[in-house]
Amino acid sequence: MAERDPTATVIIPPRCTAVPGSGTDPTQRDGHIQSLADRGRLGWQRDTDYGRRSMAETAxxxxxxxxxxxxxxxxxxxxxxxxxxxxxxxxxxxxxxxxxxxxxx
Missing domain, CATH: 1.20.5 (Single alpha-helices involved in coiled-coils or other helix-helix interfaces)
Incomplete structure (x- = not known):
């Protein structure tokens, strides 16, 4: 996704067993994993505006x-x-x- 559009924001929840990547440069996914660890699932959903994605999928x-x-x-x-x-x-x-x-x- 980053190769096609570096400014795109990916809002796909990582699995509960996900671990940050081993690369030196943190990715969006690594940020999501850290946010999930810090704030919990509902906090992550509020941070990323996950409900908006859900409404678009429903539409x-x-x-x-x-x-x-x-x-x-x-x-x-x-x-x-x-x-x-x-x-x-x-x-x-x-x-x-x-x-x-x-x-x-």
């Missing part, structure tokens, strides 16, 4: 389940239009299912 799962695993258009402009329409449809479905709350007192 993509919902998109794929309702609209299909892959775009049906062949060329990128058509794929972009298809994705925009799909997102608009999902947003409309979410708005239709959301209750209208009214404050009484």
């Amino acid at each position: 993509m799962s919902r998109y794929k389940r309702i609209l299909g695993d892959h775009p049906h258009a062949r060329k990128p402009p058509g794929q972009q239009a298809e994705a925009a329409i799909g997102v608009a449809v999902l947003n409309r479905m979410i708005d239709a299912g959301r209750p209208n709350s009214v404050r009484v007192a």
